Each structure stands twice: as structure tokens, then as C-alpha cells.
Amino acid sequence: MRFEVADTLEGAASLLAGEQGVAHVLAGGTDLLVQLRAGMVKPDLVVDIKHIEATRTISESDGAYTIGAAVAGAEMGEHPTLASDWPGVTEGAELIGSTQVQGRASMGGNLCNASPAADSVPALIAAGATCTVVGPGGTRDVAVADIPTGPGSNSLGQGEFVATINLPKKAANSSDAYLRMIPRTEMDIAIVGAAANVTLGDDGTIMAAKIVLGAVAPTAIEVPEAGAALVGTKADDDALAAVAAACEAAAKPISDKRGSADYRKKVSGVLAKRAAKIAFDRASGNA
Numbered sequence: 001m002r003f004e005v006a007d008t009l010e011g012a013a014s015l016l017a018g019e020q021g022v023a024h025v026l027a028g029g030t031d032l033l034v035q036l037r038a039g040m041v042k043p044d045l046v047v048d049i050k051h052i053e054a055t056r057t058i059s060e061s062d063g064a065y066t067i068g069a070a071v072a073g074a075e076m077g078e079h080p081t082l083a084s085d086w087p088g089v090t091e092g093a094e095l096i097g098s099t100q101v102q103g104r105a106s107m108g109g110n111l112c113n114a115s116p117a118a119d120s121v122p123a124l125i126a127a128g129a130t131c132t133v134v135g136p137g138g139t140r141d142v143a144v145a146d147i148p149t150g151p152g153s154n155s156l157g158q159g160e161f162v163a164t165i166n167l168p169k170k171a172a173n174s175s176d177a178y179l180r181m182i183p184r185t186e187m188d189i190a191i192v193g194a195a196a197n198v199t200l201g202d203d204g205t206i207m208a209a210k211i212v213l214g215a216v217a218p219t220a221i222e223v224p225e226a227g228a229a230l231v232g233t234k235a236d237d238d239a240l241a242a243v244a245a246a247c248e249a250a251a252k253p254i255s256d257k258r259g260s261a262d263y264r265k266k267v268s269g270v271l272a273k274r275a276a277k278i279a280f281d282r283a284s285g286n287a
Contacts, residue, residue, distance in 0.1 A: 001043055002044065002045045006049055013160070015047045018159075019044060023044065025047055025049055026047065028105045030105040030109065031113045055068040055164070064167060066166050066167075067165045069106060074099075074103050076107070086167055088123040088127070088176030088197065089129070089167065093119070095190075096120060107124070113152070117193065118214065119193060121214060122193050122195035126210040127197055129165055130165075131162045134162075145219075151218055173202075174283050176279050177196050177276075178193065179194050179271045190215045191253075191264055192253075192267040194247070194271035194275045196210070198230060204284060211246075213268055216265070217252050223247050226247050235281075241273070243269070244269030248265045251265045
């Protein structure tokens with residue numbers, strides 16, 4: 001195995017594109033190193049992108065954020081404004097691993113590893129986030145929702161990698177939230193994740209909403225019927241019940257040692273309505 005450290009975006013793309021064998025990107029490494037030690041992956045080349053400035057910084061411009069793919073979750077939580085503007089996105093990123101892992105684990109790696117249970121992905125999709133993908137042909141912007149294609153697989157081409165994750169300017173009177181269910185009290189994989197993003201009108205009524213589920217399908221899924229159930233309401237009990245029903249119907253989980261499919265479907269509804277209420281309260285200034 002060859003290990004290379006890139007110091008420019010173009011240099012990283014060139015190294016990846018030039019490898020005829022299996023190439024992997026090292027951002028945080030909290031997935032890749034575990035997979036290497038377990039023999040799950042056997043790359044011919046590993047390219048470290050942590051020394052590229054664009055992948056290691058958080059920048060804000062007119063309310064929009066650009067987050068480097070190698071920025072650690074702990075750094076996101078310590079940012080002076082990111083957590084207040086996008087609490088759900090930050091919550092998802094800060095749930096990746098233990099306190100120690102948080103010092104290295106990144107949203108970029110969490111996204112490209114493409115686990116259906118990735119904690120950072122549902123809130124990013126609910127936020128309408130995009131990625132800047134760099135490759136031998138230059139750069140392109142891709143919706144976060146279009147990066148994972150199935151368990152452990154993504155849409156990136158030969159020589160491509162995610163350099164940054166881009167959050168739009170938060171709409172006025174809006175907020176988000178992310179919740180997950182794990183079998184243990186900590187350090188476990190979500191059996192269900194739920195993200196909500198709501199925008200309120202001047203009268204406090206929800207005028208736009210997105211609900212996204214994780215860990216209940218091959219990739220994170222938006223549930224349009226759940227978002228539609230919130231529009232025109234103030235997240236009352238009937239609206240939240242409709243959110244839960246829509247999410248239970250949309251969830252297509254598997255049964256495994258962490259939980260049965262039926263249990264996960266039920267939890268999908270419970271978490272979605274809780275996340276929706278939290279997002280509504282935050283947008284209303286009541287949380």
C-alpha cells in the first residue's frame with residue numbers, strides 16, 4: 001500500500017486519478033482505519049487530504065457555510081455561529097463516535113463512507129446541503145442526497161473526492177433538529193435517525209418543511225408526505241401524528257441484531273415527530 005499526503009485539491013485529484021488499483025481518501029480516518037485493520041478494504045493507495053486548507057476550515061459568507069470535508073465534529077460544535085444557525089446539522093455531526101473520535105471524525109468521511117445509518121447525512125439533506133466534488137475534470141456541485149447510492153457505495157467517479165460540504169443561508173424563522181435511536185446509551189450505530197427542517201411564516205405557521213430518515217433504507221430518505229403534513233400547521237398533535245404515520249409508511253428497514261424491521265418502523269414515526277416539534281420550537285424561539 002502506498003500512502004501519499006496531498007497539499008492541494010488538484011494534487012489529491014491527480015493522485016487518485018492516476019492510481020490503477022484501489023484508492024481511498026483519508027479525511028478523518030475513523031472509518032477507513034478500522035476497515036484497514038479488519039481487512040475489509042485493501043487499498044493500493046491512500047491519499048491524506050487533511051493538509052489541504054480548504055478541507056480543514058469552516059467559512060461563512062452572507063449566512064452560508066462552507067465546511068471542509070476533513071473538519072472534525074468537535075470543531076463544528078466549537079464554531080461560534082454554526083451550531084446556532086444549524087443546530088440539527090451540528091447535532092448529527094457531534095453524534096459520530098465517542099468524545100475522542102469526535103476530535104477526528106468528519107462529515108465528509110461520514111458521507112462518503114455511505115453507511116445507511118450515517119448520523120450527519122439526514123440533517124444535511126433536510127438542510128438542502130450540497131458538496132463540492134473535485135476530480136481530474138475540475139469541480140462540480142452535487143446535492144448531498146446524491147452522494148450515497150447504497151450501503152458502502154457512493155456516486156463519486158474515478159479520481160473524485162468531496163472537498164467541502166456547503167450549507168445554504170438559513171431561511172428567516174427556520175430551524176432544524178436531528179435525533180437518533182441506538183440500542184446502547186452511547187457508542188453504537190443508529191437503528192433509526194430522523195431530521196427535520198421547518199420554516200415559519202410571520203404568523204408562526206409552518207410554510208415549508210422537510211423530514212428525512214436514516215438507517216431505515218439503503219440510503220437516507222426524504223419523506224415528502226411528512227413534510228407536507230406539517231405545512232399550514234403549528235406542529236399540533238394531529239399534524240405530528242400525520243408525520244409519524246407517513247414516516248412509518250415510508251420506512252423500509254431490515255431486521256438485524258440491533259432491532260426488528262417492525263420496531264424500526266415504529267421508532268421512525270416517533271423520532272420524526274419529536275424532531276419536527278423540536279425544529280418548530282427552535283424556529284419559534286421557544287427552545
